[in-house]
Amino acid sequence: xxxxxxxxxxxxxxxxxxxxxxxxxxxxxxxxxxxxxxxxxxxxxxxxxxxxxxxxxxxxxxxxxxxxxxxxxxxxxxxxxxxxxxxxxxxxxxxxxxxxxxxxxxxxxxxxxxxxxxxxxxxxxxxxxxxxxxxxxxxxxxxxxxxxxxxxxxx
Numbered sequence: 785x786x787x788x789x790x791x792x793x794x795x796x797x798x799x800x801x802x803x804x805x806x807x808x809x810x811x812x813x814x815x816x817x818x819x820x821x822x823x824x825x826x827x828x829x830x831x832x833x834x835x836x837x838x839x840x841x842x843x844x845x846x847x848x849x850x851x852x853x854x855x856x857x858x859x860x861x862x863x864x865x866x867x868x869x870x871x872x873x874x875x876x877x878x879x880x881x882x883x884x885x886x887x888x889x890x891x892x893x894x895x896x897x898x899x900x901x902x903x904x905x906x907x908x909x910x911x912x913x914x915x916x917x918x919x920x921x922x923x924x925x926x927x928x929x930x931x932x933x934x935x936x937x938x939x
Contacts, residue, residue, distance in 0.1 A: 795929060798869045801862035807900040808925065813893045814853045818846040818861075818912060818930060821887035821901050834876075839914050841879030846912050848876065850926060857926045859890060861902045864933040871929035873917035880935060883907050888932065902932065909935040 796804075809816055815834050819827045827844045834840045834847035841847070850857060862868070881888070884907055890899030904910065910932050917927040 795860055795872065796862075799864075801864050801868065801931070802905065803902065804860060804862035805900040805902055807859050807861075807890075808856055809859055809890055809892060809899040810856050811850050811852075811892050812854050814850050816848055816850070816857070816890060816892050816899070818848065818881070818888055818890055818932075820844055820881075820884055821889035837874070837876060837916075839877045839879055839912070841881060841912065843880070843882050846879055846881055846914075848914055848928060848930070851916070851918070852926070855926060857928055859899065859928045859930065861888070861890065861900055861930045862932065863902055863904050864931055866936070867911075867933060868913070868931040871913070871915035871931060873915040873927065873929060876914040876916055878911060878913040880909055880911050881932075883910050890930075904932070904934075906934065909938040911935050 817829050829845045832840050832842040832845040832847040834849035886904045888902045915929040
C-alpha cells in the first residue's frame with residue numbers, strides 16, 4: 785500500500801469520497817485558500833482572511849489558517865456525493881462556496897505555488913468543512929482534511 789492509499793484508508797474508513805487528491809503546499813503568512821480554478825475568474829481572497837483557528841469564506845474563496853507562519857503542509861482535498869463523515873483532527877469550521885467551472889484549487893498567499901486541483905461533478909453551491917491535525921513526531925507536517933460536497937438545500 786503506497787502512502788496515499790494508506791492515508792486514504794486511515795481517513796475514509798466509514799465511507800469513500802467520490803474523488804480525492806493528496807498533496808503538499810508551501811504556506812506563508814499563516815494561511816492558504818481553496819478557490820475557484822476557472823481560467824480568467826478573478827477571486828478576491830482579501831475578504832476571506834481566516835482567523836486564528838477558524839476558516840472564513842466569501843462565496844468564491846475559503847481562507848484556511850495554519851498553526852505556523854511559514855510551513856509546508858500536507859493536504860487531503862476530497863469531494864463527496866452527500867454530507868461526509870467527520871474528519872480527523874480539530875474542526876476549523878464550515879462554509880459554502882459557489883463553484884463555476886467545476887474545479888477547485890488550493891493556493892498560497894503569493895499565488896505562485898498552485899496546489900492540487902479537485903474536479904467536481906457539477907457547478908453550483910457546495911459546502912466545505914476543514915479539519916487540522918497537529919504534526920506528529922519531528923519531521924511530520926501539519927495535515928488538513930478538506931471535504932467538499934454539493935449543497936442539497938440549493939437544488
